[in-house]
Amino acid sequence: MSAIPTELQYTAEHEWVTTGDPATIGITANAAEALGDVVYLELPEVGSQVTAGSVCGEIESTKSVSEIYSPVTGTVVEVNEDAVGDPSLVNSDPYGQGWLLRVEVVATGPLLSAQEYAELVEG
Amino acid sequence: MTATDPGAEPRAARLNEFGTQPVPHADDAATDGARRGPLFEEHVALGAAMTPFAGWSMPLRYTSDLAEHRAVRSAAGLFDLSHMGEIRVAGAGAGAALDRALVGNLSGLAVGRARYTMLCAPDGGVLDDLVVYRTHDDAWLVVANASNVDVVLSELRERCAGADVEVTDESEATALVAVQGPAAEAILAELVLDAAERAAVVGLRYYAATEAVVAGVPALVARTGYTGEDGFELFVDAAHARALWRAVLAVGEPQGLVPAGLSARDSLRLEAGMPLYGNELDRTTAPHDAGLARVVKLDKVDPEGRPLDFVGRAPLAARAGSQPSRVLVGLQGLSRRAARHGYPVVTDRGAVVGHVTSGAPSPTLGHPIAMAYVTPEVSAVGTELAVDVRGRAEPVRVVALPFYRRPSST
Structure with a gap:
């Protein structure tokens, strides 16, 4: 089981989010491992609005496709074009180079601490 | 992030719905x-x-x-x-019994050769697709899909009863x-x-x-x-x-x-364009639907040269002579989002003309591929269609199967 960074917050749908503003968003190593090799990312455009708890993108592997739920409400200020061009970054470095979005935060949805997320995935 | 359930019907290939976790111990x-x-x-x-x-x-x-x-x-x-299941069918009557039980001609198979064939229901629906090996003069090995071993075993036992045939499940061993x-x-x-x-x-x-x-x-x-x-x-x-x-x-x-x-x-x-039971083949599918009419040997005869009445023969003979209501085709995705099992195939006017049976981004080809049952009118290679991928129409083109053919060894 991959280590879960303690400085991040999490959703029950396996996204992580930083506490700063703009907040950086990605998917957890547990999620990336379960998906398998990510081959395609569909992410919102810079300037678009995302809503906490709502779908903001899709992540596709050879075996399955999953929706990405935004942990926060706000405006997308940056999209990780490196990861769009090379989605394998999501598998190799999900908490680093495999980040997905930066969002100027208006409000946050219900989030889990690292320990609560660990309990969720190990439970 | 949650998995999107691509179809309501059960399917064999649901390998990695989100939530599948690695098993460390x-x-x-x-x-x-x-x-x-x-x-x-x-x-x-x-x-x-x-x-x-x-x-x-x-x-x-x-x-x-x-x-x-x-x-x-x-x-x-x-x-x-x-x-996968391995079922041995042996005895002096085994060849004749298999000819009656399956759609193929197994008594005519040479020792040391294998054949792709099917077990059909009396109505012609596919109960399983099989590879059958003739291992000896009087012994055949039937290889069944894991999900269908019980059905294949019970059907073979019933269809071979009283014919000097022993049907043995060797799957466990x-x-x-x-x-x-x-x-x-x-x-x-x-x-x-x-x-x-x-x-x-x-x-x-x-x-x-x-x-x-x-x-x-x-x-x-x-x-x-x-x-x-x-x-x-x-x-x-x-x-x-x-x-x-x-x-x-x-x-x-x-x-x-x-x-x-x-x-x-x-x-x-x-x-490789190969069917998977539960996706391209199921109880409601006839071999002809999947483009596999060739495995149905309507011209099988018994040792006296009379037409052999195998299980499913009459409905399958009727099917062979009629226009199919749907055709299994290959679809090449023209965008990045892949069609998945159960998604509707639609025309540019939004009319549903079929359903995807299997689909994924092709690792070898670099674009999405899918197999789908569609109505005959839209089944010609080159036909431009779309697949409703979670509410958005993604363009696809009908292409010949298989998608990939290995370089021929010269």
Whole structure:
């Protein structure tokens, strides 16, 4: 089981989010491992609005496709074009180079601490 | 992030719905109640992500779906298929009984050859697709999908009753591993030490089988597979499975072989345009629907030369002479989002003209591919259609199957 960074917050749908503003968003190593090799990312455009708890993108592997739920409400200020061009970054470095979005935060949805997320995935 | 359920109907290939977690310890897998095959501990030791499949705990992937897929296309992959069913049908009446029980002509199969065939219901619906080997003059080996072993076994017992035939389920005692890819022949050649046996293995034709001792393990070696590559399937006593598995890995790894999981197996067979029971084939499908009319031998005769009435013959004969209501086609995705099992196929006016049976981003081709049943009017190669991918129409084009054909050996 991959280590879960303690400085991040999490959703029950396996996204992580930083506490700063703009907040950086990605998917957890547990999620990336379960998906398998990510081959395609569909992410919102810079300037678009995302809503906490709502779908903001899709992540596709050879075996399955999953929706990405935004942990926060706000405006997308940056999209990780490196990861769009090379989605394998999501598998190799999900908490680093495999980040997905930066969002100027208006409000946050219900989030889990690292320990609560660990309990969720190990439970 | 949550998985999107692509279709309401049950399907065999639901390998990696989100929530499938890697199994770090052998003990953890016991909690899902799935059966463990003879190679379970090998998979766990290799760090495989295990998944429940047809009641078994099977390796989904070892390291990477894509790497395993590509290894099979470029070198070789080693697959555990021990969940599949092996049913021996033997006796003086076995050939005639199989001719009545299955849609193919099995009595006419030469010893040492294999045939792709089907078990159909009386109404012509497919109960399972099978590979049948004639191992001896009076013995055949029927290989069934894991999810259908019970159905195949009970149907064969019923259909062969009172005909001097013994039907034996050997699934539990039999392990099946596949070595698939362009390096498979060289790997097998290294593992078969007896010169005559080695020559026989290397000289095997497609859909032929021979007995040989492989890495010290007596095996039925068949040149068959489900990947679109050259390769072999090895039937061995389950007690010898681990020794064989390790030997193939040891000899194969320097030649680029990797262990490969069910995820790669599914993407490989899809590229090769091969049907999967539960997706392209099911109880409501006739062989003709799937473009497999050729496996139905309507001209079978009994030893006296009279037409042979096999199970499903009348409805299948009627089907053969009529226009099908749907056709299995290949679809090439023209955008990035892949069509998945159950998604509607639509025209540019939004009319539903079919449904996707299997779909994925093709690792070899670099674009999405899918198989789908569509109405005959839109089945011609080149027809432009769309697939409703979670509410958005993604353009696709009808293409010939298979999507991938291996470079011919010259």
